[in-house]
Amino acid sequence: MNTELVVASFSGAVALSSVLLSSRFSRKQTLLAAQLERQGAEQLKLAEHQDLMSQRRDPLLWAAYDFQSRLFNIVDREFLNLYYAHGHERDRAYALRSTLHVAADYFGQVELLRRKIQFLDLGNRESSRTVVRHLTAISNVLNSDGYDDPHFRVFRSNQRALGELVISNSNDRCLVLQQYFAS
Incomplete structure (x- = not known):
């Protein structure tokens, strides 16, 4: 065999091996x-x-902490009764308005979260379901007719409506009821 043919064959084999290795490494790099x-x-x-x-x-x-705290003060410490029985008109108005604000803030925050959860995949779906279960349990308690005073009952549709009323669509936040507190 001719030396030139051997060298050319060897060079071709090396080139072919080089192309195959390069192709294999390129595929691994792409993967x-x-x-x-x-x-x-x-x-x-x-x-x-x-x-x-x-x-x-x-x-x-x-919002949940403030709402829970206010409900505790109303039920256990007779927060509203004290203001209505012994307070000045200005104090009574403040007690009522601040209570409405705390409730509206909670309902607004729940509505904002509900809107976000509805359209987004939150990754860990079990944690999302847990949050929804807790919020549903709170909603059920507020919707219950097991109270002596029917003024504490807030129907689910009203809970959502209150939440929607205090949401600012421009920045997706709850509005402060400034005009209500100004009077």
Whole structure:
């Protein structure tokens, strides 16, 4: 065999091997890049979920705390009765208005969260279901007819309507009832 033919055959085999290895590594690199992109998208989705939940969670927790505190004061400490029996007209008006504001703030925060949960995949669906179960339980208690005083009953549709009334559509936040407190 001719030396030139051997060298050319060897060079061709090396070139072919090089192309095959290059192709194989290129495919692995493409698969790895796709996997990294999927992981990045999942991390972004998780970050968006956490951001949404923190945007909605903190105001809802404060509103729920204020609402619970006010209900406790009304029931156990006769908050409204004290103001109506012994308070000045200005104090009575404040007690009523602030109670309405606390309730409206809670209903507004719940409505905002309900709107967001309805249209978004929140990642961990079990935690979302848990939140919805708790909010439903609270709604059921407020809707119950088991109270001596029917003034404490708020029907579900009224709970949602109150929540919608205090939501500012421009910035997706609950409005402060400033005009109500101004009088």
